[in-house]
Amino acid sequence: AQSVAQPEDQVNVAEGNPLTVKCTYSVSGNPYLFWYVQYPNRGLQFLLKYITGDNLVKGSYGFEAEFNKSQTSFHLKKPSALVSDSALYFCAVRAPHRGTGKLIFGQGTTLQVKP
Amino acid sequence: GAVVSQHPSRVICKSGTSVKIECRSLDFQATTMFWYRQFPKKSLMLMATSNEGSKATYEQGVEKDKFLINHASLTLSTLTVTSAHPEDSSFYICSARGSDTNTQYFGPGTRLTVL
Numbered sequence: 001a002q003s004v005a006q007p008e009d010q011v012n013v014a015e016g017n018p019l020t021v022k023c024t025y026s027v028s029g030n031p032y033l034f035w036y037v038q039y040p041n042r043g044l045q046f047l048l049k050y051i052t053g054d055n056l057v058k059g060s061y062g063f064e065a066e067f068n069k070s071q072t073s074f075h076l077k078k079p080s081a082l083v084s085d086s087a088l089y090f091c092a093v094r095a096p097h098r099g100t101g102k103l104i105f106g107q108g109t110t111l112q113v114k115p
Numbered sequence: 116g117a118v119v120s121q122h123p124s125r126v127i128c129k130s131g132t133s134v135k136i137e138c139r140s141l142d143f144q145a146t147t148m149f150w151y152r153q154f155p156k157k158s159l160m161l162m163a164t165s166n167e168g169s170k171a172t173y174e175q176g177v178e179k180d181k182f183l184i185n186h187a188s189l190t191l192s193t194l195t196v197t198s199a200h201p202e203d204s205s206f207y208i209c210s211a212r213g214s215d216t217n218t219q220y221f222g223p224g225t226r227l228t229v230l
Binding site for chain 1: 117119121147149156157158159161164206208210212217218219220221222223224226
């Protein structure tokens with residue numbers, strides 16, 4: 001069965017410092033991996049995805065993520081955090097070429113960036 | 116590009132009434148749309164997947180007679196919560212995916228409160 005784990009409920013970081021939000025997955029075959037961000041009372045905004053190719057994926061707002069097949073991880077990173085990055089972040093996985101292509105979401109990680 | 120809208124953004128209704136939520140893809144054709152429910156500070160729970168012109172596929176435990184989904188065109192899907200009760204109060208989010216993309220794009224969500 002497919003699953004996604006975000007081991008941290010909350011990540012706190014000072015503005016200007018690098019940030020990492022962790023994600024590990026379990027899926028048979030080669031996964032499609034996604035990161036989304038949600039601001040309060042809003043829908044999810046797409047940040048980036050890994051389908052194939054280069055393991056380092058660059059996305060919106062300066063975020064990037066590295067696909068690590070051996071560790072089954074897809075951690076989200078940013079070199080220098082902004083206060084405006086404070087939000088709820090979701091990692092999601094999709095098993096390719098199966099069914100409707102529904103996403104399986106992690107439980108979410110709240111990122112708090114303090115000035 | 117890839118904008119998804121939802122209407123209404125917020126609705127309050129009396130117990131026993133029905134509520135319809137619309138999800139529209141504004142600048143692309145959505146062959147598949149997804150409906151999610153999100154509880155406070157929790158991850159998204161997939162309720163159903165709908166393909167244009169066919170019946171929706173509901174997740175286990177979701178009552179299809181209570182949550183009616185229609186995907187009549189490539190840009191519109193509707194979710195009708197029938198005979199709503201207070202326990203149906205939640206944040207409902209739709210997403211849409213075109214046939215040529217692996218990415219789901221999310222609407223801004225609808226806050227339903229049943230009194």
